[in-house]
Amino acid sequence: MKPDALDQEIARVVNYLKDMHPDEEDYKAAVENLKTLTEARSKPSPRRVNLEVLAGVLGNLLMTLLVLNRERGDVVISKALNWIRPNR
Numbered sequence: 001m002k003p004d005a006l007d008q009e010i011a012r013v014v015n016y017l018k019d020m021h022p023d024e025e026d027y028k029a030a031v032e033n034l035k036t037l038t039e040a041r042s043k044p045s046p047r048r049v050n051l052e053v054l055a056g057v058l059g060n061l062l063m064t065l066l067v068l069n070r071e072r073g074d075v076v077i078s079k080a081l082n083w084i085r086p087n088r
């Protein structure tokens with residue numbers, strides 16, 4: 001698996017720390033940066049769209065387009081709008 005940008009940056013900071021002495025001033029800042037990067041990597045990625053929700057939205061969009069297309073030729077009665085369900 002190809003390492004992402006976050007993993008590459010963590011590796012860069014670790015290599016930077018290898019060349020430093022723990023008593024140096026920049027060492028503490030680099031350790032804090034490494035801590036922040038590893039915390040960011042451990043956070044879960046944002047949720048993806050549920051396929052059921054996507055199917056419902058596309059179905060409602062299709063139904064709306066069909067009703068509007070039919071309305072061009074004839075007046076649509078209010079019962080046709082009941083076919084379109086609100087998203088939950």
